[in-house]
Amino acid sequence: MPQTLTVSQVTAYIKSIFAEDALLPDVWISGEVSNFKQAASGHCYFTIKDGGACLKSVIWRTAAARLTLPRDGDAVVAHGNVSVYERDGIYQFYIDHLQAAGAGRLWQEFERLRGQLAAEGLFDEGRKRPIPERPRRIGVATSANAAALRDILRTLSARYPLAAVALAPCSVQGADAPPAICAAISLLNRWSAERERLDVIILARGGGSIEELWAFNDERVARAIAASAVPVVTGVGHETDFTIADFVADRRAPTPTGAATSCAPDIRDVRPAVNALAEAAAELMAERLAGAREDVTRLAARSRRASPERRIASDRQRLDDLQRRSALAMSHALGDARGLVAGLQLQLAALNPQRVLDRGYAIVLRDNSIVVSTRQVAGGDAITVRVADGTFDATVEG
Amino acid sequence: MSVEERTFEELFAELEETVRRLEGGELPLGESLALFERSTALAEQCNTLLDRAELRVRQLMQSADGGLADQPFEGWQG
Known part of the structure; x- marks a missing residue:
């Protein structure tokens, strides 16, 4: 007699085949939503269909809480696993991620490229280079006619006008944007190597829809950033936008303005650093002078003790004059050194x-x-x- | 190179170095004075550059034959 299975046994067997399948446990599926219902429990039940078939679909409450839920008729791309629901003897699509159709395709590509470049080590922390604290020359790659460039230049002008900016304008949106961005990065690197060294490159674009920002998820752009000899700081979109370019960059800033801010110190912090050094020099000089004054005093006492009997008048006068002038100038200089630097400088000349x-x-x-x-x-x-x-x-x- | 032609970063680096040498200790008085005077002049120049600084923006270009060129980029202040 052939082997007999219970319904539960065969259903469990079918379910295990689904689970071990190469495709079904981790799959992207596109289609149109119909008969969407969210139960009181929070779980969502609906059908995804196309012209030839339909697929029962489920979004559990926890996933539903973080997703934008679809409505009937929406074209969607969803990610999840297809598995068997034993009680009803059916298979269902258990969804953990869901996008409107256009964006869904883009996100698949985003995840694929992110995984690939991460595996290659392009996002490793060890690859990230430091950005000089006080950059002399800043390269900027962005659109010449956009608000992002004005934001960057105004920020740099206000914070650190000592810097010089080398601008490589490029298209930042559309099919021609990725090669244009790569060319701009390449031009800035050539300039840095052949003309004037650049300390950092800002790669930026203002906010926009996910499609508008997509050039910054292009593999060519990612590789151009990785290959740049000059460190790259990105400022793409808004705070919440993360692009592949951000992952590859040496530093990611939330916006174009943020990128400019992160590249340049505030000039108001630089001036105190200069003055602190000048004050340190004055203090060191005052200490040195105090020591020298002690030396002169000791010398004067010694020469008095010597009490020469046959000193030539002019020699004596010369020595006294030297001592008096030195001591006077030093005492003045010492006092001034604790005060104004400029005043001290003049006094010191006499010493x-x-x-x-x-x-x-x-x-x-x-x-x-x-x-x-x-x-x-x-x-x-x-x-x-x-x-x-x-x-x-x-x-x-x- | 005269002090006036140098960049802020160069001047600041020399100022730091000069003060560091002053800290170094037992220099002859004349040498200490020379270093001190130098540091004062450098600090003044640094502050002058900070006062006068104005962001310079140039647009880079690559000609058809691959040559590099640049030109002032203006109009962003408006």
Whole structure:
């Protein structure tokens, strides 16, 4: 006697065939919606049909909550799995994603390309290059006549007018947009390599429908961004729009204005950085001067202790004059250094030993020590004299 | 190259470097002064450039024979 199966057994068997099938567990299906009903439970039951067949379809409550539900007569593309409903002995389409027909096709392509490029590693974090903090030259690829470009240029002008912008206009919508965008990225890269280095490229487009933004989901555009030697920041559409270009870019900004903002520091933050450095220089100089003043004071005390008996009047006067001028200038400079930078600069000019030499004074050295007393030299000693533009050797007479 | 012909970024980088050398410590007084004067001049130039800065926009073009060219791009301020 041949093997006998129960109805449940054969139905479970059929269901397992559906589940193991290459196509049915993960399938996109297009058709027209009819007899759409949403039950009190929240689950939706309807039929998708075309000219030759119809398919019972289900959207569970959780999926229904996040989808835009169709109405009878809508042409849709839906994703889900086809499986068997044992109780009624029927097969049904269990839908987890559903789009109006045109958009549905686009999204299939979007998911396919996203998966492919992700598998190739084009979205890896490790590929993302840093954007220079203070860019000198910014490349912009966008339409020359659109609001997006004005938004970008106004933002850059307000935030960081020190930058120079190199604009490569391109169509950003329609069939000719992908090659035009690729050409613009290529032109900016050529310019960067052959003329003036660009620090970053902004690739942008203002908001629009999903079809209008579609050029930024084109594989050619994705690969042009990946191949760009200059880092790319995207600002496409609105906050909620994500394109393939965004995934490949070194940085994604929510809008064209956001892209410009993210590329340029605020000039109001730059000025304090300059002033902080100038103040640091003034403080360091003040410390250095305080040290030098101590040195002078010590030197003066030592020379008083030396109490020379046969000092030549002019030498003495010269030394005193030097000390007085130095000490005075230093004390002034020190005070000013804590105040205004500009004032300090003028005061400091008097301190520079070179300036003293420039006025006609000389420094006498014997064995590399400064001669401050006649006792330090004797007739026949070799000495070195330093003047403004150099030194010469001399011999002491008598 | 004179200070006036240089970009803000170059001036700022030199300012940072000059202050770093001042921090370096035991330089002769004359050298410290020269560095300090340089840093003051650089800071003034940086601030002047910040005051005067105006965004420059140029449009790039590629001619039929593949040559590169550019021209001022105007009219976006309106």
